[in-house]
Amino acid sequence: MLLEIKDLVKTFDQPGGGRLTVLDVPEFLIDQGQQMALIGTSGGGKTTLLHLIAGLLTADNGSIRIAGTDLMRLSEQGRDRFRAACVGYVFQTFNLLPAFTAIENVRLGMTFGPGTYDPRRADELLAKVGLADRADYKPAQLSVGQQQRVAIARALAGRPKVLLADEPTANVDPNSAASVLELIRASCRDENIALLMVTHSMDIADQLDSTVRLEDINRALATSC
């Protein structure tokens, strides 16, 4: 298995005191190259789960193993380094840095990992997403669909082992959504990258290898219901 989650628990402080358990996942597995959709109700903890897998948050209990590395045993710096080298992230709102051009945004995706900086790959990725002629455009000069394509290229820049996509088609028009989805799927297939995509669309979920409902793996939701 590429991604193995065991007995994962994540809680947050509540404004009124006490702690709220958001995630309680006994087991969650993704194989190398597998493309999985994660669906569930809003506020159910999908984004929190992605943040935990990316090492942006730390769990209270349990383990998250990616390619044999237990994130819970890594220091914050170790998780940063691991994320730069092994995890790609596509956001719903693209999150391109407005100060940088399209090609620079892609290069940022390979800047912070150890030995991952490869400007030629950045050029190739931008060409792959069909934006070679927009390399020097700032995000504000690109359409919404083009911005998401740049964000995909950026997420792939560091040659990740797993790509986390948080509703990547939610903010683009239906035509662009189809091409964005196909771009993500094809890229992950070409580079044998595991894909975990959060979506509310069953149409999209149906196009991936498998679909998991968060309510089915998260005991915290079952308890609250």
Added chain:
Amino acid sequence: MSLLRIAWRNFRHRSLSSFLTTLSLALGVGLVVLVLSIYGIISEAFVRNASVGPNLVVGAAGDGLQLTLNSIFYLSQPIENLDYTDYMDFMSEQQRSDQVERYGGDPALAEEDGRYYALLGGGYAIPLALGDYFGSFRLVGTTPDFFEKLRHGPMVDQEFTMREGRAFETFNDEHGYFEAVLGSRVASVMDVRVGDVINPTHGNPEGKLHSEGFTVVGILDPTGTPNDRAAFINLEGFYLMEGHARPAPEGQNYEPTIPPPADWPKPLTIPEREITALLIRNGNLMFAPIMSNMIKETKTRQAVAPIGEINKLMSVIVGPLLTALMVITLLTCIVAAVGVLVAIYNSMNDRRKDIAVMRALGARRGTVTSVILIESLLIAVIGGVMGWLGAHLAIWIASGAIEEQTGIQVGFWSTSFYEWLVLPLVVALALLAGLLPALSAYRTDVGSNLSA
């Protein structure tokens, strides 16, 4: 992609804010550099002007600084006059004998070397007679030795050269004792050329015009010394102007044994003569302290080292001024640094999401902190360099006026030592100012800002 490039992109992205912050810092640095440069020019002018060759100035007992300012810088008023025999104390027996024969004086003066002659050791003593003016410029009565023996320049090795004409002579068949040489600035301000006749005023610039006219025979090249702002006349001519002869004491009415040139006024006798000061250069500088002490022991005379007096002036007046300038510099730099802090800190709200994205891409807390500090550094370096260049551009533009007023030649690259402290100080303070927003970047919560 390097952190410098990331910081530069951020700097350019907020171009107006970055420009205004950098401009305010540049103005602060420019002001400081300008003030320090002017201080450097003034202090260099003082030290340089005190280095025209003489290692001692001899005058009537009194304030040594006043004597120096009066004799070297042609500022302030003379203390008291010296006897002409004080000048003869630096002459050999032969020279004294020649003086007695030429002008008339006590024969006893011609019987031995002057008391300080041996200590002069091959150096020189040049008399100055001050008190009159040409326009607003000081008139200096002296001998041709002034131009022949004094030196100027940073190494005090440059001879006085004439832009036009020649040095005056003790006696000239055409002009007699009445020849003058003008400093470069005097000639340009008073619009006088070689061949013109000038008439000094007595006692002050508005004093009575002397009827005796002096023919200008030479105009000095600029020297960067107070001599550019002085009009020099032959000492013998100075003595012959109305009101300059001292009444000879009772029983000291002498006649020269060498008849004076016909058709010209008879020179004053030695008892009728006075001088204001003597510029002394010892052939062997080791004799200078002995000579100085011997002169001080007379109680009525003093010998001071002009460099020493100027250094005292610098430490008493200019030193505290420098301290004040340094405090102003520090305050200006702090104000500029606070400007940097405010500008970057205010931008932090806009860039928290960018920081969170960079963290999501694998940037460590230390990396995003470094980006903020580098951005602060960029503002400091660009602002500092712009300020330095602006100040030196201003100095370069004003260089003509500065040279005209002070004689100091300054160029675009003329720097004072203290300037070199400004840039590191600004950089250090800007880094300090960058710490607060950098800390904010360090603490940025990734999860909440990614979703924002």
